[in-house]
Structure formats: C-alpha cells, structure tokens
Amino acid sequence: MLGFALYFAFFRNAPNAPAPEKAPVEKPAKAKRPKEKGPARYLTVFEGKVIGIKDGDTFEILYDSIPERVRLAEIDCPEKSQAFGKNAKQFASDLCFGKTVTVASDGKRDRYGRIVGTITTKDGINVNEKLVKAGLAWHYKQYSKSKELAELENRAREKKIGLWADTNPEAPWEWRKGRRHR
Incomplete structure (x- = not known):
C-alpha cells in the first residue's frame, strides 16, 4: 500500500519522458472511389474499352473513365439461363472483351438506363450483326425494320446455326x- 501511495504522490503528475522518435509510417494509398452516378450522359458516337459482358446483348464500356452500359440495338439474345444464353455471352466476349470499340447510338437509353446502340470493333465487325449471323440472337422486329438483320436471321434459321438448331427455340421476349407471369 505504501508503494501505491508513494507512486501516486510523486509520479502521477510527473512530466512524461519524451517518447523516442519513430520513423514516419507511410499509409497505403486508398483505392479511388468510383465517381458518383450523376445524370445520364447524352452519347451518340463514342469509343471505349469493353470491360464487361453482362449477357449476349449487354456490354459495359469504359468511356472517359466512366463505365457505360450498352444494350445492343435491334437484336435480342437469349437470357443467360435460357438455352444458348451462355453461348451468346461467350461469343460476344470472344469478339470484343478488353478491346476498344465504337458505339453508335441515337442517344436514347432504355428503361434500365442503358445506351441502346450498335457496337463495331476496330476490325470493322458489327457485333449486333455478327450475333444474328451466328444464330445467337433474334432480329428484334418489334424495334427494328432492318432488312439486313432479317436476312441474316433467315439464313441462320435455314442453316440451323446456333439456337436455330433447337426444334422450338423460345424468343427471349416470350421467355421473359x-x-x-409466374
């Protein structure tokens, strides 16, 4: 007890000895936070890098350091859980993932905020047309009057390419x- 009393009496308020100097510790750089989503940009023709393929007809493209989702115009690929859905996604990925592409759009966005447009690779490949030609997309006649896409779909159907090899392929809009309704 006497030791406690002496400690508190003499050392409790005594000035502390200066702490030895420590070398400054560098903090690791913080990861940059993504930019806040502001109002949707009005984009018609732009070039960007494909950084993601959500499914056969939805791409994520990095433009001006901001990712933009692009929905391919005039076509509709099978959904991922539909027959040929994964094939369409893989085909699209093989065509242009990690590559710089050009997106041409009328500036409109769909109800999910995606830019609706046509994607063309640096090699001049029209991705929308290529998916239809490979039998991995329907010509979306409800939103397109393109005779070229209609012809590409008819040829793929006749040759039973891709999803047209199925006896009764279900259109994605019907499947959705x-x-x-379930």
Missing part, C-alpha cells in the same frame, strides 16, 4: 414474359 413467361417469367413475369
């Missing part, structure tokens, strides 16, 4: 409608 069926899922909504």
